[in-house]
Amino acid sequence: MSLDPVLAEIDATLPQALDRLMDLLRIPSISTDPAYKPDCARAADWLVADLLALGFDASARPTPGHPMVVAHGGTGGPHLLFYGHYDVQPVDPLSLWHHDPFDPQIEDTPKGRVLRARGASDDKGQLMTFLEACRAWKTIHGTLPCKLTIFLEGEEESGSPSLIPFMTENRAELTAGLALICDTGLYADSVPAISTQLRGLCKAEFTIHAATRDLHSGAYGGLARNPLHVMAQLLADLHDAEGRVMVPGFYDDVAELPDTLRQQWQGLAFDHATYLGDVGLSLPAGESDRTPLEMLWSRPTAEVNGLWGGYNGAGFKTVLPAEAHAKVSFRLVSRQDPAKILTAFRAWAEARIPADCRIEWHDEIGGSPASVMSIENPAFEQARKALTEEWGRPAVFVGEGGSIPIAGYFKSVLGMDAMLIGFAKDDDQIHSPNEKYDIDSFHKGIRSWARVLDSLR
């Protein structure tokens, strides 16, 4: 079974592959919003139908949340599992989109052709690169390259509440020799990358309560506690002047970067001025004694994601509100434990507020620890060579600032290594209005998977 005719087939059928992706993108499978539950089911069914057409034994499996898509096909060679997710982020603020987020459109831009829609990059476009590689292989050789399990989730953007229970209940069915995950990006614009470490995540939402009711700032201002001041002080105290997180024990389980990786990362010549400049910023805002790449890939963070209280309508209301609210999340690295970090944060916050205030902690979705892959597995080097051939640039091992908890779960629940290969770009605007995926990412992504499968089989 040779590779070249497969690559030729991929090139020849790109328009049809794009049509299929656009069909999938038209389904608004927003997993966080219960109003879109039927759409999530529809996206799962669409994928099952496509996998059946490819000769897989495929089904949508119910969960308490959105369905899992599981498919098996092929024989011989190594047993590989492919993971992606068919759910997408919410689209607000809708007014900032240039067109309906679920009406995908191909656009010519100065940087090339792009496909624009919610989920175009994260993760529908990426997961379809693998399915299209399988399709081309099947068309040319009449069979899949090796034994394959496809595992597609519909809750990745809402914290994957069903994932661990489902993996645990179906351990035997889902365990393979190696997991392949397509939910990451290229390094720089056209340098292929395999992500070998990802940050974890945990979240806290809380309300600071002061007076039993909103107070008139004339009658109480200067004497009564203003919970917005308490909140501002608490959040300001969360970092010191050097950008370090002040929660006691926060860095206890944070390992320093190994020298080998540090040297490799230095070789990447990350241009933080451009990275920040693209979004209108110029100054690195994190720990002052760390390089920008370390800040993004190997250092933990504490970030306020939402903050509100008092009057925010038109005009003024001279009120001292009764409550102040915040959502705070932590990106985790190394062996930081999400539960331990949240406990430490709560204790730190509780200890800092005045005696006549109290903090109400809201329910949180469970956190996930960081993932660090073992690149001793020879599959990493085989895949790196395959990617290098496709892109004509040496593929690199990189870190990821975002959280892809699944990579850790494959190891902790199923005992298998995971390899993260993806083709997203920094300007894909995932989680933001006007998300896009480069046609080139899609095309070369499909070709990349054909090469990687060929190298691993």
Added chain:
Amino acid sequence: MSLDPVLAEIDATLPQALDRLMDLLRIPSISTDPAYKPDCARAADWLVADLLALGFDASARPTPGHPMVVAHGGTGGPHLLFYGHYDVQPVDPLSLWHHDPFDPQIEDTPKGRVLRARGASDDKGQLMTFLEACRAWKTIHGTLPCKLTIFLEGEEESGSPSLIPFMTENRAELTAGLALICDTGLYADSVPAISTQLRGLCKAEFTIHAATRDLHSGAYGGLARNPLHVMAQLLADLHDAEGRVMVPGFYDDVAELPDTLRQQWQGLAFDHATYLGDVGLSLPAGESDRTPLEMLWSRPTAEVNGLWGGYNGAGFKTVLPAEAHAKVSFRLVSRQDPAKILTAFRAWAEARIPADCRIEWHDEIGGSPASVMSIENPAFEQARKALTEEWGRPAVFVGEGGSIPIAGYFKSVLGMDAMLIGFAKDDDQIHSPNEKYDIDSFHKGIRSWARVLDSLR
């Protein structure tokens, strides 16, 4: 013209007076919200009709905002002007009201009977005490006690934008010997008070801009600037650990309290534990070296009235937002100049934010300086005696934490002194859900004005 039959008439006609007040309270004259503009006009017309019935020459005068009600009546004696306002605060959050805020209801409470509705205390109930006193006097004596001008505003809760232009254009018509203002409270529960100093007010609303779009905290967290952190730090830095405002020059024009007033205030034995305890607080939160009464009456403040940015919906969005927003107001004392304070605040804030952020300042409604009355005018002592007789407790000269800019304008624009007498209570919940006015405040308030008018004529 004797006083006693007037007081008897007031006692006998209290039910009818309450009915009239409830009619006025049914008009939702919220001045800050353009949707209620017709209702503001309706409230003005209602008052004009009532004043015409009392024999005043009354009219509603158009302004660029809501109408002014001006009425003239009576002859002889001193020429007194009475000021009140017929507009009310917004009612949100509506869900916290026990009934429709514009469906006034009389309730029996452990502390006595109350009338509950938006505006019951601030200021419709208060202004009607004066009109009812005039009505009783007219009924008994066939005439008003002296020459009276009534001046009722409809923009007090939205910063009185038309007030100074209107006073300036109608200077001759509005100038009297003394202004009487009914928009303040009793001292403690049944100690009548004349307010001789009030704090001023100025306001700033601003947005801190960082990145040009919302950023994914995985892709940018730890490296990119989070404007919620910048905002939290800015607002935390607004006060030092002792509660002092850190804007340079903020205290330049703040005079220390004169010894005579300091001694008088010490005699008031203000119980801050009860005052704070009534709203669920226990710790004075202001300048640590000031007494609670000073904090409320004679010290300036900086308070955050609204704060928002990022994601505040259900669940989580791990976003670094592009913007953070705040509304901040300053209570002013002595000779602090609103424009100078705002300029100093802006400069202080601008100097503190990182170079790759910028602050956008939104339009503000003009501020007002503090008012300090001269109690040398013998009318103050005459009124104090009249109030003492009505309430059976020595009336006191007090300060006010809130802003009633009109008091200062009567001096600065019309050159006349103002005397602030009111019957509100600390638990009236003005500006909050479930505002009320004690029936006792209303009844004794009417009787108080009859006595004060008798003492001044």
